Amino acid sequence: MKKVSLALVAQFATLLGLGVAASIINVAWPFIRDNFGRTDGDLGVLLLALMFGYMGAAFLVGRLVDRYGVGLVLIAGGLIIIAGLLGWGYSPIWAALLLSVFLTGMGSGLLDTTANIYAARHFSARLTNWLHASYGLGAVVGPLLTTAVISWGRGWRLAYLMGALLQVVIWLLYLAVRQDVSMRGMTVEERPENSIPLRSVLKSPLVWLGMFYFFMYGGLEHGAGQWSFPLFTEGRGVALEPAGTWVSIYWGSLTVGRVVLGQVTAWLGSQRLLRLSHLLALLGAILLSIPSIPVLGFAGLALIGFAVAPIFPTLIQLTPQRVGRKAAATAVGFQVGVTSLGIALLPGLAGILIDRISLEVVGPFLIVVALICLAVNERMSAQSAVELK
Template sequence: MYALLLAIIYIAFISLGLPDALLGAGWPAMHGELDVPVAFAGIVSMIIAAGTIVSSLASERLTRRLGASVVTAVSVGMTAVALLGFSFSSAFWMLCLWAIPYGLGAGAVDAALNNYVALHYAARHMNWLHSFWGVGASISPFIMGTALSMGAGWSSAYLTVGIIQVALVIALVVAIPLWGKVDRARPVPVDENGEAEERPGGHVPLATALRIPGVVLILATFFAYCALESTAMLWASTYLVSARGVDTATAATFAAMYLLGVTGGRFLAGFVADRIGDRQLIRGGFTLVGIGALLLLLPLPTPVLALAGLVIAGLGSAPIYPAIIHSTPANFGKNNSQAIIGIQMAAAYLGTTLMPPAFGAVAGWVGLWLFPVALLLFAGLGLAMSERMNRLIPAWSDAPVRC
C-alpha cells in the first residue's frame, strides 16, 4: 500500500510540473495568433500567481477539512479544466479567465502534497519527488514544440497536457480510499517517553503561524531561493549572450542546463539526503550557488567558466526547496506544518512572480552584468536567514516519520 500510494504521489508531482513551462514555450506563437503584445504574457502569469498565493494560504484549512487526497484530486481537476479551457481559447480575455482556476488549483495541491510527504516520508523521497516535478516541467516544452512543428498549433499542446491531467484526476479519484487505508495502517508515532503523540489539532490562523519563532526567517529564505531560481531561469540565456558574448544557440543550451542541473541534482541528492540532513543540504546548496555565481562573474576572455558556473548553480539550487519543505514539521511541529507550508508556498510564488521582472527593470538601467551579482545576493540572503533560524531552533525534537 505504501509503495502504491508513493507511486501515485510521484505521478502527481510530474503533473505539477507539466503545465509550468507551457506558457513560456508557446507564447511566441500564442501572442501573434491572439493579436496581443508580447508583454501580455505577464498578465496571464500574474493572474496564475495570484491564484496560487490565495489557494496556498487557504490550503491548511482545506486540507484539515477535506484531507490531502481530496484536495489533491480536486486541485488537479481544476488545473485540468483550466488547461482544456486554454486549448479552446480564441481570445486573450479567455486565457485570463481560465488562468483563475489554473492558479487556484496549482497552489492548493502544491501545499497539500508537500506537507503530506514532509510528514510521512524520508528526505530522499522529497528530493526525488521534486526531481519528478522537473521531469514534468522539461516534458511540456517538447510537447509544445512538437505541436508547433507539426502545424497543430499551440492549442493542441494545451489539449494534450489537459487530457493527461484528466487521466491523472481519474487515477487520483480512484485512489482516494487508498490514502485512508495507508494512514490507518501507519504505526502511531510516539514521543521521547514512548507515549502516543497527540493527533494534530485544529486550524492554525495565519497570524498565529507567523508568530512562531523562526517562521518569518524561513519565509525569507524561501522567498530568496525562489527569486534566485526564477531569475536564473528567465535571464541566464540573455546574460550569456549580451554580457559574455556567447552565441544564442549555446546560451539557450546552457540556460536549459540550469533546469536540468536542478532536476538531476535533486535526483542525486535523494541518495544522500537522509544521511546529510536537511540543514546541511540547504547550507551546501546556497554555498554551491554562490560558487557558481562567482564563476559567472569572473571577467575572463573565455566563457567556459561562466557556462560551468551556471551548471554548478543549478546543482546547488537542487536540494534547497525540497529540504526547506521537508524540515518544516521538524522545525515547527507537525500540527503547524500544513499552515506554514501553505505560507511558504505563498512566499515562493511572491519571489517567483516579483523578482525576475524587478531584476529586468534594474538590469535595463544598470546592465545585464548584474545577473551573477543578483544570484550572489539572493544566495547570501537565503543562507543568512536559514542560518539565523537554525540558531533559534537548535534541536529537532519533532522529526518526521522515516518511510
C-alpha cells in the first residue's frame, strides 16, 4: 500500500513541478524580452524551441514507457528538465537561452506524457482531474514566485533557478519509486509485445481529430495564461503586483475547476461536462475582450481558467475508450505532443498580431480559438458515438 501511494505521489509531483516551470514565463516574459532586446513576436521563437523539444520527446514516450517502464522515463526526463531550467537561469545570450528552452521542452515532454499515460491506464476520471489539478497548483505558484522575486529586485532568473531546485527534489522521489511505478498494473493486452503498429494507430480518424483538438486547446489554455499579464500591465495600465496576482488566479481557477468539476463528471457525464466547459470558456473570452471595465477582464480570465479545467484530463481519460487500450499509449503521446505545438504556435501567432495591431487583439483571438475548440469537440463526440455503435 505504501509503495502504491509513493507511485501516486510521484505522478502528482510531476504535474506540480511542470506547472511551476511552465508558468514562470507568464510573468517573466516582458523582462526576458527586454533583457535580450527582443520583441513580443519573438515569444513565438522561444515557444517553438520549447515545442520542438516537447514534441520530439512526447511522440516517443509511448514506446519508451512500453520498453523501459514509467520509472526510468521519469528519471531521464527529470535530469533533462533540471538542465534546461538551470540554463534559463544562467544563459548569457539568446541562442543559449533557446537551447535551454529546448531541453526544458524535452524534459517536460517526457514527464508530462509519461504521467498522462500512467493516468489513462490506472486512474478514474475523477482522479485524473485531481492529477491535473496539481499542475494548476504549480501554475499558481509560478507567477506568484516570479512576481515576488522581481518585486524584491532579484530578477527573473532566480525564479527559474528555484524551479530547478524543485525539480531536483522531485527527481529524488523518482529514484525512490522507480521499481514500483514501472509496468505496474498493466494488463496483458497493454504490454509491449501486444501494442499495435504506429501506422495502424494513425489510421483512426478520431486520433487525427483528437490531435487537432489538442493543438487548439493548447493555444486556448496557454494563450490566456501567457498574454493576460502584458495585456493588463502594458495594455490596460494595471500595476505589476495585481496583474501577476490575476495570472495566478487564472491558474488557481483552473486548479479549483479540476477539483470541483471533476467531482460532477459521474452524474453530469463527460460529454455534457465538456460542452458546458467550452461554452463557459467562450463567455470568459468575451468578457476578457472588454477593455473599458477592468473587473470584467479579470473575471473573464478567471472564468476561462475554471471552464477549461476539466477538458484536458477528461479527454485524456477517454482516450483508451475511444481508440482502444492497445493504441492508447501512442495516442496519448501524440495528443500531448500536439498540445505543445498549439502552446507554441498559437500564442506565438498572437504575439505577431500584437506587434502589428495591439495587445487588445488577445481577447478576440481567444474567442476564435474557443469557438474552434467547441466545434471540434462536438465533432469528436459525434464521431465517437458513431464508432461505438
